[in-house]
Amino acid sequence: xxxxxxxxxxxxxxxxxxxxxxxxxxxxxxxxxxxxxxxxxxxxxxxxxxxxxxxxxxxxxxxxxxxxxxxxxxxxxxxxxxxxxxxxxxxxxxxxxxxxxxxxxxxxxxxxxxxxxxxxxxxxxxxxxxxxxxxxxxxxxxxxxxxxxxxxxxxxxxxxxxxxxxxxxxxxxxxxxxxxxxxxxxxxxxxxxxxxxxxxxxxxxxxxxxxxxxxxxxxxxxxxxxxxxxxxxxxxxxxxxxxxxxxxxxxxxxxxxxxxxxxxxxxxxxxxxxxxxxxxxxxxxxxxxxxxxxxxxxxxxxxxxxxxxxxxxxxxxxxxxxxxxxxxxxxxxxxxxxxxxxxxxxxxxxxxxxxxxxxxxxxxxxxxxxxxxxxxxxxxxxxxxxxxxxxxxxxxxxxxxxxxxxxxxxxxxxxxxxxxxxxxxxxxxxxxxxxxxxxxxxxxxxxxxxxxxxxxxxxxxxxxxxxxxxxxxxxxxxxxxxxxxxxxxxxxxxxxxxxxxxxxxxxxxxxxxxxxxxxxxxxxxxxxxxxxxxxxxxxxxxxxxxxxxxxxxxxxxxxxxxxxxxxxxxxxxxxxxxxxxxxxxxxxxxxxxxxxxxxxxxxxxxxxxxxxxxxxxxxxxxxxxxxxxxxxxxxxxxxxxxxxxxxxxxxxxxxxxxxxxxxxxxxxxxxxxxxxxxxxxxxxxxxxxxxxxxxxxxxxxxxxxxxxxxxxxxxxxxxxxxxxxxxxxxxxxxxxxxxxxxxxxxxxxxxxxxxxxxxxxxxxxxxxxxxxxxxxxxxxxxxxxxxxxxxxxxxxxxxxxxxxxxxxxxxxxxxxxxxxxxxxxxxxxxxxxxxxxxxxxxxxxxxxxxxxxxxxxxxxxxxxxxxxxxxxxxxxxxxxxxxxxxxxxxxxxxxxxxxxxxx
Numbered sequence: 001x002x003x004x005x006x007x008x009x010x011x012x013x014x015x016x017x018x019x020x021x022x023x024x025x026x027x028x029x030x031x032x033x034x035x036x037x038x039x040x041x042x043x044x045x046x047x048x049x050x051x052x053x054x055x056x057x058x059x060x061x062x063x064x065x066x067x068x069x070x071x072x073x074x075x076x077x078x079x080x081x082x083x084x085x086x087x088x089x090x091x092x093x094x095x096x097x098x099x100x101x102x103x104x105x106x107x108x109x110x111x112x113x114x115x116x117x118x119x120x121x122x123x124x125x126x127x128x129x130x131x132x133x134x135x136x137x138x139x140x141x142x143x144x145x146x147x148x149x150x151x152x153x154x155x156x157x158x159x160x161x162x163x164x165x166x167x168x169x170x171x172x173x174x175x176x177x178x179x180x181x182x183x184x185x186x187x188x189x190x191x192x193x194x195x196x197x198x199x200x201x202x203x204x205x206x207x208x209x210x211x212x213x214x215x216x217x218x219x220x221x222x223x224x225x226x227x228x229x230x231x232x233x234x235x236x237x238x239x240x241x242x243x244x245x246x247x248x249x250x251x252x253x254x255x256x257x258x259x260x261x262x263x264x265x266x267x268x269x270x271x272x273x274x275x276x277x278x279x280x281x282x283x284x285x286x287x288x289x290x291x292x293x294x295x296x297x298x299x300x301x302x303x304x305x306x307x308x309x310x311x312x313x314x315x316x317x318x319x320x321x322x323x324x325x326x327x328x329x330x331x332x333x334x335x336x337x338x339x340x341x342x343x344x345x346x347x348x349x350x351x352x353x354x355x356x357x358x359x360x361x362x363x364x365x366x367x368x369x370x371x372x373x374x375x376x377x378x379x380x381x382x383x384x385x386x387x388x389x390x391x392x393x394x395x396x397x398x399x400x401x402x403x404x405x406x407x408x409x410x411x412x413x414x415x416x417x418x419x420x421x422x423x424x425x426x427x428x429x430x431x432x433x434x435x436x437x438x439x440x441x442x443x444x445x446x447x448x449x450x451x452x453x454x455x456x457x458x459x460x461x462x463x464x465x466x467x468x469x470x471x472x473x474x475x476x477x478x479x480x481x482x483x484x485x486x487x488x489x490x491x492x493x494x495x496x497x498x499x500x501x502x503x504x505x506x507x508x509x510x511x512x513x514x515x516x517x518x519x520x521x522x523x524x525x526x527x528x529x530x531x532x533x534x535x536x537x538x539x540x541x542x543x544x545x546x547x548x549x550x551x552x553x554x555x556x557x558x559x560x561x562x563x564x565x566x567x568x569x570x571x572x573x574x575x576x577x578x579x580x581x582x583x584x585x586x587x588x589x590x591x592x593x594x595x596x597x598x599x600x601x602x603x604x605x606x607x608x609x610x611x612x613x614x615x616x617x618x619x620x621x622x623x624x625x626x627x628x629x630x631x632x633x634x635x636x637x638x639x640x641x642x643x644x645x646x647x648x649x650x651x652x653x654x655x656x657x658x659x660x661x662x663x664x665x666x667x668x669x670x671x672x673x674x675x676x677x678x679x680x681x682x683x684x685x686x687x688x689x690x691x692x693x694x695x696x697x698x699x700x701x702x703x704x705x706x707x708x709x710x711x712x713x714x715x716x717x718x719x720x721x722x723x724x725x726x727x728x729x730x731x732x733x734x735x736x737x738x739x740x741x742x743x744x745x746x747x748x749x750x751x752x753x754x755x756x757x758x759x760x761x762x763x764x765x766x767x768x769x770x771x772x773x774x775x776x777x778x779x780x781x782x783x784x785x786x787x788x789x790x791x792x793x794x795x796x797x798x799x800x801x802x803x804x805x806x807x808x809x810x811x812x813x814x815x816x817x818x819x820x821x822x823x824x825x826x827x828x829x830x831x832x833x834x835x836x837x838x839x840x841x842x843x844x845x846x847x848x849x850x851x852x853x854x855x856x857x858x859x860x861x862x863x864x865x866x867x868x869x870x871x872x873x874x875x876x877x878x879x880x881x882x883x884x885x886x887x888x889x890x891x892x893x894x895x896x897x898x899x900x901x902x903x
Contacts, residue, residue: 038110062539171251466538599680
């Protein structure tokens with residue numbers, strides 16, 4: 001252990017010595033500062049002449065490279081924005097470099113260092129490439145200046161940086177973000193960057209001082225340095241890779257565990273007997289509860305258009321399982337309550353379901369009861385054979401006749417009761433099949449877990465010495481002319497070449513019609529007030545503060561807000577007079593967003609570069625590189641892989657009339673971006689299809705025995721809660737209505753229509769007996785035309801016979817009774833023994849009572865012609881709406897698939 005620590009310490013000392021050697025290696029002939037007294041005011045007075053050199057890089061020879069050593073401490077991880085692909089952190093930055101213009105004797109001046117305002121010295125333009133916003137941290141105005149010329153700068157920075165966030169494994173995700181430190185303007189021949197401390201020290205120090213102990217945890221920090229080629233020049237870059245891990249406990253407790261609880265409830269709901277419990281309403285209420293749960297926890301879920309988090313897939317799968325179990329319950333309820341009217345089960349279905357699947361789930365087919373069959377056979381046999389021949393006395397024949405009549409009535413009553421209460425053998429087979437489907441549903445628990453020159457005559461600057469202070473002194477007359485356009489003759493046109501790199505797409509605001517991007521803008525023009533001999537002045541270029549030179553007023557016409565990107569204070573001036581200016585721009589631009597095809601929309605936004613005040617006779621714009629090169633560079637450097645994808649950049653030069661007959665030029669870039677639609681399909685469209693499918697198949701619930709209206713009302717409530725959950729995903733605009741909004745409104749409208757239709761059917765089924773008969777044109781239109789259209793023609797029945805019987809009871813059994821009585825009166829003399837007459841009389845009374853019972857039973861079970869017509873019309877309307885619903889879902893589903901594939 002001691003050897004390892006010693007080795008690490010030795011490596012640290014060696015690296016620090018190497019960096020310090022590199023910083024001191026450049027030849028330096030610094031001004032020696034003499035202090036009149038060994039105190040701070042005397043030192044400040046001695047340093048005052050050097051403050052005039054704050055505009056140039058502090059080297060005597062421009063070939064000398066300024067070595068900047070950096071390190072930082074991560075003080076806090078503030079969070080992430082998955083949709084905009086941003087990481088928010090808080091850093092303490094430290095920079096060190098040598099100022100060759102400064103040195104003094106600490107003994108003579110009384111101190112080896114002094115803290116002075118930052119604006120009195122040259123400060124390197126070190127930026128973080130991924131920085132997407134201005135620094136809103138508290139400003140630190142001072143820097144430390146040491147007696148040997150070392151300048152030490154420290155400042156805090158609230159860094160809002162772009163980062164390619166991969167949240168597929170949310171909430172167990174580990175993110176790897178990059179901080180790329182480099183000079184925004186200076187090339188590697190001017191500024192080189194070194195690491196002042198080891199990354200191990202930076203990591204440990206960050207973990208020790210970090211005060212935020214929230215959602216994110218810092219794992220480690222690594223780095224590598226490389227040279228990035230820009231044309232013939234190189235830029236020195238130092239890239240730090242920050243690995244952070246999300247703390248998942250909150251999401252496990254608040255999201256995953258409750259979801260498992262609810263899906264377990266759905267699993268155990270299969271134990272509810274469907275014969276006696278309305279299991280469909282229970283499951284629909286459970287789905288409603290699950291959507292309310294997702295609504296409550298919606299703020300915890302990430303929103304991104306790049307990838308779908310695995311947890312969203314899990315939630316969708318849970319919802320799909322609940323919907324599937326609900327659909328299976330609807331089918332079972334339909335078979336249990338409506339299998340009487342279903343045709344017999346085909347033999348192959350009996351073999352597949354009853355025998356094979358039944359054996360697989362340990363539910364063999366029930367043994368058939370033969371007693372009923374035997375009794376029915378006996379009844380049929382008796383009916384076919386007819387009455388036996390009369391034998392014996394007349395009294396016995398009459399007794400036998402009465403008994404046979406009584407038996408006939410009892411058989412008819414028994415068959416009607418058996419048909420109503422017990423159901424046919426076909427019904428029992430279907431019920432047995434659906435019971436077999438309940439058992440495999442218990443296996444759902446297993447699936448939950450297996451889851452840029454115009455000629456000019458410019459004055460030549462003369463340098464007294466070949467060094468930067470002499471060049472700066474020679475440039476001062478040009479700096480005094482920074483208020484005017486840099487031409488010797490006002491008829492000379494200033495040509496500005498423009499180029500940019502689209503570094504990030506931060507998002508859109510559909511309601512405000514705003515397009516948010518981050519670009520690296522580059523401008524190049526010629527200043528005729530500046531030119532020098534590189535050999536005489538010692539360099540062919542120099543970086544000076546932007547405020548000392550004239551800068552063209554190039555604007556983006558669509559820019560709607562102040563530039564909030566980090567400020568770059570310098571630009572390059574070349575010996576031939578050309579000025580190169582580069583700066584980052586956070587572009588908040590207006591864009592006409594067409595979201596009719598949301599989420600499969602392709603947006604075309606415009607960046608119009610032009611001078612805000614200058615006309616064509618004074619100012620002209622040109623394209624520095626081709627549009628294809630701009631597009632390829634943007635694709636190469638773009639770091640955000642979020643909701644939007646760059647698909648193309650084109651450019652065209654326009655000329656527009658201005659006031660007083662003048663014109664102005666405009667360079668217009670058209671940026672095409674495409675929305676990643678996967679997230680919206682998974683989170684919006686697929687769940688909508690689930691719920692509309694449930695509403696579609698709810699037509700299979702028999703309205704006679706299941707409260708379908710309550711089921712549909714619960715479904716509509718669940719769908720409205722779902723739309724409330726996904727409201728943030730939907731675009732808000734006053735221009736056009738997105739097609740997806742129309743689709744969702746149609747789904748809701750169909751659900752409401754099906755609910756109203758269900759209410760109508762229930763009313764017809766249970767109250768049509770009190771209605772007047774439907775008009776003739778309604779019967780013709782509904783029963784014949786619509787009935788044939790939906791394959792429900794009018795059914796033939798024996799209603800007229802039953803009606804006659806009910807209206808004229810004597811036509812059936814009453815005549816039999818009276819006939820028997822008359823027959824008895826006609827033959828009063830024939831009397832047998834007293835016991836036989838009594839038996840015959842009692843049998844006649846019993847037969848009369850049974851006939852009356854039979855007629856009352858038939859009257860109670862039968863319906864009149866008007867009621868049946870209304871009920872038949874209700875079933876025809878029910879099936880018609882079912883067909884329209886099915887047609888709508890099929891067309892919508894195919895249209896969305898085609899649009900998704902096409903996009």
